[in-house]
Amino acid sequence: MSTVAKAISLLELLGSGAPEAALADIAKAAGFDKATTRRLLVSLIAQGLVEQDEATRFYRLGAGLTRLALMREAQFPFLRMAVPVVDALAAETGETVHLSEYSRRGLITVHVVESPKANRVSVPPGEVLPMHATASGIAFLAFTEERIREAILAGPMPAFTPFTIGDANTLAEQVAAARARGHSIGSQGFEEGVMSVAAPVLGTDGYAIGAIAVAAPRVRTQKADIERLGIGVTAAGREIGERLFGRLPGQKRA
Template sequence: MARSIQSLERAAAVLRLLAGGERRLGLSDISSAIGLAKATTHGLLRTLQQEGFVEQDEVSGKYQLGAELLRLGNSYLDVHELRARALVWTDDLARSSGESAYLGVLHKGGVLIVHHVFRPDDSRQVLEVGALHPLHSTALGKVLAAFDPVAHNEAMESDFAAITAATVTEPAAFDRGLAEVRARGWAGDVGETWEGVASVAAPIVDRRRMPVGAVGVTGAEERVLDGSEPRSALVAAVRDCARAVSRDLGAGRF
């Protein structure tokens, strides 16, 4: 059996301690509970604090679980619930649009595809579940960056690599485009990630009206576009799907 890493075991012990019992604990309480010297415990807490897993109250000096740990936990739960709620709706979206439907969430500075429904024809297709797509060049990524502050920060810190000749590579121009995405409620991608391929995506929100993912369709430009813009019926279908999944997640009617 592989040996465990002691520092990680100690950090995990701190987090478990803060997750139970009193909401906030002082340095002495934590060091005594996990059986470590105060200096060692303080070093662990400082590292966890720097990573956002622990927060320190400015008045009392006591420690509690941080927002980053909560976000990671919620992300795990949200992805599983999101995919389960979206299964039927994305199937309907692929069938009604005649295009491939995708469900994506923010992950490691990109869009993680957590569900993919094949285009309903006899063409040969590759399942993309588990693929990580760029934030700055995909419709799914633009939607996440427009409505999720964390995704926005990660997108703006990316290298804005030119994937095709149509990819937006200037951060300022990308950010201006996000304002339009927020105003109209959906995003498009015309040849920015794959030449000759266009996409449309819309945000999915949960019961708190917080963005938890995005849903969209992708297909050949000649099928998706009407002139230079996505077909209005296709945009409506994607937005209806996003609303339906959001309602199933408790967002209510909107």
């Protein structure tokens, strides 16, 4: 693992657990020795990406990450264009709505509006959604480049529940169905008891750059609800694309 990769892994560790962590705990979780971990943290502190509390000596994510995020959003205003659409869909459906954006690491959850209902689905911001196990992933695969889709079909498909898709043929069938209808339907593939409907957000070339999904408890999701959510989420994905690129994205299907 390169030095850069090690440093990034520390940032991800600090972002996925408690707000602050001690050096020994970070080193143990990362699998590095304490000297290496301290050296990496010192470098990250120098760049403003990590901060250390002077009293407790615990480490936490730094404000420099916010600066980088704002710079990226200024160049490509994905959230600024998409958040109003996500919020509107959440208000319309009364269910949890989450937005994801593709990177080489996978589909990263970048915005979540949770349902106000007591029995609701929770999706942590920053969570990487497995392509084979989520409605968002399948919607993305249905409209992505062939090389990306083939890599997922050929790769490992770890089981998260007894209902997770575990073979390439079944996944390919689900992807084809999502491509035909314009949105995907997922049932308990990533979390038991959860039903999701997702649609892609398309770029100007017609390929997906992310996905928007509605997630609800399976016990209160009927066939008519799924059809209604499919219409709503497909329209929302299209609207985000229009807001981003100023026109309806192409409908190329890989």
